[in-house]
Amino acid sequence: MRKNRNYGIVLICFATFLTVLSSCRMETETSLTGLKKIGKIVPKNSSEIEASPFGIQAGTLVDSLVERAAEIGVKWTRLSASWPAIERQKGVYDWTETDKAFDVALKNGITPFVTIGEGNKLYSKLTTYDNPVEAEIYGFKPEPPIKNPVAMMAYLNFVKATVERYKDKIEYWEVWNEPNHRNYWGSTPDGKEYGILLVKTAEIIKKLDPGCKVIGGSMAGIDPQFADEFLSVGSDSLIDIISFHNYGAVPEERVYLAIELWDVINKYNPNLELWQGECGYPSHSSTRDFRGRAPWGLNIQAKWLLRQSFVDTYYCKATLSNYFKLVHTEGKGDKPERSNLRPIDKIFGYPERGGSRVKTKGVNEKCLLSNPKLKEKPGFFAYQNLCAVWQPGYKATPVDYTITVKDQGIFYGIGEEDDAFPSIPLLATFKDENNNWLIAWWLPWNMQEYLPKLAKINIQASGIEMKDPVIIDLLTGDVFEPESVKSENGEIMLNNLPLADYPMALVERNTINFNR
Numbered sequence: 001m002r003k004n005r006n007y008g009i010v011l012i013c014f015a016t017f018l019t020v021l022s023s024c025r026m027e028t029e030t031s032l033t034g035l036k037k038i039g040k041i042v043p044k045n046s047s048e049i050e051a052s053p054f055g056i057q058a059g060t061l062v063d064s065l066v067e068r069a070a071e072i073g074v075k076w077t078r079l080s081a082s083w084p085a086i087e088r089q090k091g092v093y094d095w096t097e098t099d100k101a102f103d104v105a106l107k108n109g110i111t112p113f114v115t116i117g118e119g120n121k122l123y124s125k126l127t128t129y130d131n132p133v134e135a136e137i138y139g140f141k142p143e144p145p146i147k148n149p150v151a152m153m154a155y156l157n158f159v160k161a162t163v164e165r166y167k168d169k170i171e172y173w174e175v176w177n178e179p180n181h182r183n184y185w186g187s188t189p190d191g192k193e194y195g196i197l198l199v200k201t202a203e204i205i206k207k208l209d210p211g212c213k214v215i216g217g218s219m220a221g222i223d224p225q226f227a228d229e230f231l232s233v234g235s236d237s238l239i240d241i242i243s244f245h246n247y248g249a250v251p252e253e254r255v256y257l258a259i260e261l262w263d264v265i266n267k268y269n270p271n272l273e274l275w276q277g278e279c280g281y282p283s284h285s286s287t288r289d290f291r292g293r294a295p296w297g298l299n300i301q302a303k304w305l306l307r308q309s310f311v312d313t314y315y316c317k318a319t320l321s322n323y324f325k326l327v328h329t330e331g332k333g334d335k336p337e338r339s340n341l342r343p344i345d346k347i348f349g350y351p352e353r354g355g356s357r358v359k360t361k362g363v364n365e366k367c368l369l370s371n372p373k374l375k376e377k378p379g380f381f382a383y384q385n386l387c388a389v390w391q392p393g394y395k396a397t398p399v400d401y402t403i404t405v406k407d408q409g410i411f412y413g414i415g416e417e418d419d420a421f422p423s424i425p426l427l428a429t430f431k432d433e434n435n436n437w438l439i440a441w442w443l444p445w446n447m448q449e450y451l452p453k454l455a456k457i458n459i460q461a462s463g464i465e466m467k468d469p470v471i472i473d474l475l476t477g478d479v480f481e482p483e484s485v486k487s488e489n490g491e492i493m494l495n496n497l498p499l500a501d502y503p504m505a506l507v508e509r510n511t512i513n514f515n516r
Contacts, residue, residue, distance in 0.1 A: 035480035039514035046070040047109035055322035070108040073387030113172035123151035167209040174215035181220035191229020202238035222257035236268035243277035258316040280324035280366035287365035297449035302379035303502035314428035334361035393432030401461035409455035455499035
């Protein structure tokens with residue numbers, strides 16, 4: 001009996017310890033900033049927002065789910081006019097799904113940009129990779145229509161029929177999806193070959209609807225050489241926008257290639273816009289398609305989304321940043337065949353491919369709604385917060401600034417001790433026509449699910465004056481009074497700001513709506 005009683009006492013003590021520990025953890029997570037909390041951001045529906053650069057690929061045509069995208073407050077979505085899905089019999093077009101998709105987006109206050117293309121096996125032979133591992137992952141796809149005249153004529157007829165049907169609804173047309181990726185092009189990618197297809201497609205679109213916008217590139221990653229090739233054959237004068245899809249574990253790494261891409265754009269047509277048209281990050285290690293690198297987590301996904309949004313619109317100079325994606329309702333638990341396993345793979349698991357696709361089945365965990373319950377992940381709310389605080393007139397407005405690290409927190413070695421990426425805190429500054437500023441700052445480390453202690457920094461920036469700023473924790477939507485702000489003579493000094501591995505923002509109090 002004594003032994004059992006002692007065991008019970010131990011259990012009670014352990015349970016008490018866990019309760020105290022849980023209480024401490026909750027307090028740590030809610031008081032990380034050390035600032036006075038004064039409220040929480042009120043979300044806005046897409047219909048309430050005049051304009052913004054933020055979008056999401058819905059991944060669904062279900063009206064009630066597209067309404068969930070509108071709850072986030074995005075103003076853009078990427079949809080598809082898939083040639084093989086619409087023309088399943090030669091010369092017969094079925095518009096049922098596209099009619100529904102375009103109408104659902106538009107009625108929810110979201111502007112669609114539509115990707116037109118894909119190879120069609122009715123006209124083109126199927127091919128696959130020479131490498132058996134890649135062939136098993138990707139399977140067979142039709143060659144691009146540019147490979148034979150009959151297929152090309154059928155493709156251009158499809159383009160003409162599509163634009164004629166939807167020109168009163170759709171203003172933005174994107175030509176093909178990831179033509180620099182063998183799986184989506186259907187053969188070895190060739191920039192000039194794609195450029196010729198782009199020219200012929202754009203000529204038809206512009207003839208039928210001169211006021212529309214044509215998007216070229218839609219590149220897997222950022223590929224300056226491929227862009228140079230497709231612009232060199234005359235597409236530079238026919239398109240309005242170049243788009244890219246740069247999946248990666250650290251969003252900031254895309255900036256280096258974006259600078260090279262802008263060099264190419266400016267060589268041909270400096271008036272072209274740049275869009276990030278499709279990119280997301282998984283919350284779970286088991287995901288189909290792009291996988292990323294450990295660690296994974298719900299908060300990590302949300303932090304990645306926020307960082308991507310600012311990296312695209314500020315450092316990459318993109319005028320649109322589109323998250324992939326809202327929902328994936330199929331495939332829970334589905335696993336692909338693994339016929340190429342080596343002995344070590346049976347111990348370690350299927351070989352990791354630098355973050356690239358290892359599964360084409362199962363759930364795409366880049367979604368912001370969970371599968372199968374469709375519950376909002378933290379990234380859903382983080383995107384809501386960003387869309388709600390964004391003013392329609394915000395434009396990237398670089399300023400001179402210095403950041404001083406006062407306390408490294410959990411980020412060991414940042415500040416004077418390190419002068420290399422990713423240990424330099426970053427700043428992104430935006431201004432609207434009324435001289436309202438948004439200042440965002442973060443540390444581009446690999447994201448962590450939880451941070452026990454944030455860093456503290458001081459920021460001094462020239463060319464900025466703010467009257468009554470507040471701090472927004474974009475991950476949680478919490479609004480805080482800043483500890484120390486001095487703004488005068490075109491300069492702002494901010495002391496003891498919290499620094500995390502995701503963006504926080506400083507905005508004028510009167511530009512946001514928050515519950516006090």
